[in-house]
Amino acid sequence: xxxxxxxxxxxxxxxxxxxPADTSEQPVPASDPETERPVSxxxxxxxxxxxxKKIWLFPLHLGQPNVFLPTAAVVGVTAGLVxxxxxxxxxxxxxxxxxxxxxVFTGSNASYGIIAxxxxxxxxxxxxxxxxxQKTALFAGEAVANAEIVTTVFKDIDRRVRPAAIPPNxxxxxxxxxSSGSTLRGRGSFPSGHTIAAMxxxxxxARQYRNHRWVPFLAYGLAGAIGFxxxxxxAHFISDVFMGGALGYSISRFAVLRQ
Numbered sequence: 001x002x003x004x005x006x007x008x009x010x011x012x013x014x015x016x017x018x019x020p021a022d023t024s025e026q027p028v029p030a031s032d033p034e035t036e037r038p039v040s041x042x043x044x045x046x047x048x049x050x051x052x053k054k055i056w057l058f059p060l061h062l063g064q065p066n067v068f069l070p071t072a073a074v075v076g077v078t079a080g081l082v083x084x085x086x087x088x089x090x091x092x093x094x095x096x097x098x099x100x101x102x103x104v105f106t107g108s109n110a111s112y113g114i115i116a117x118x119x120x121x122x123x124x125x126x127x128x129x130x131x132x133x134q135k136t137a138l139f140a141g142e143a144v145a146n147a148e149i150v151t152t153v154f155k156d157i158d159r160r161v162r163p164a165a166i167p168p169n170x171x172x173x174x175x176x177x178x179s180s181g182s183t184l185r186g187r188g189s190f191p192s193g194h195t196i197a198a199m200x201x202x203x204x205x206a207r208q209y210r211n212h213r214w215v216p217f218l219a220y221g222l223a224g225a226i227g228f229x230x231x232x233x234x235a236h237f238i239s240d241v242f243m244g245g246a247l248g249y250s251i252s253r254f255a256v257l258r259q
Contacts, residue, residue, distance in 0.1 A: 199248025
């Protein structure tokens with residue numbers, strides 16, 4: 001049971017179906033956003049440094065309407081979910097309805113799957129000499145690295161207590177600045193680390209292979225299942241998962257792929 005989710009995400013290499021053996025030999029339009037930003041093993045660290053600068057300087061662009069409005073919407077929805085957390089978290093803390101689902105989508109299985117997806121994609125790209133698959137895998141790894149940095153900083157600041165640490169009939173309202181977890185892994189619950197990483201990988205794959213209609217559904221569907229599992233396992237509040245998903249999508253699309 002513990003390894004069921006990893007094989008699910010290993011299906012991602014089949015995204016290469018219909019792709020030529022070596023895409024580098026094919027003419028690609030200059031306007032194709034998938035080829036605008038170079039990536040390689042040597043460029044990963046410089047790319048991550050550049051991404052982090054773009055991420056943390058993001059507030060400077062809030063004066064632009066096309067930036068402010070989506071940001072305000074995400075913040076508003078998150079605030080609403082935070083207000084509802086004390087009402088919905090106790091249900092997931094007490095129920096056994098999702099027992100079978102939780103046995104498959106455990107925290108460990110989710111981590112294995114998130115790591116396995118880009119690794120399998122890269123190795124398949126090597127075997128098939130498919131440069132697009134290899135670049136997609138590297139972009140996914142870059143996105144996860146950026147996401148984990150952001151998550152750790154947020155968690156160490158907010159130190160939110162996880163629902164599982166609260167008794168089923170306990171107080172789910174007073175959760176902020178209370179956790180004393182590991183600094184390196186992030187002390188708090190907000191945002192969900194598994195969700196931000198899963199959504200980071202999903203967004204890269206979905207954007208790179210968006211011409212295959214089923215790919216975004218598969219990628220985002222698996223990421224959504226991981227996010228939902230964090231709630232049913234009482235590892236996170238719904239607001240933690242929502243913000244993790246929003247950050248993962250934003251980091252991958254706008255900081256890493258820059259589309």
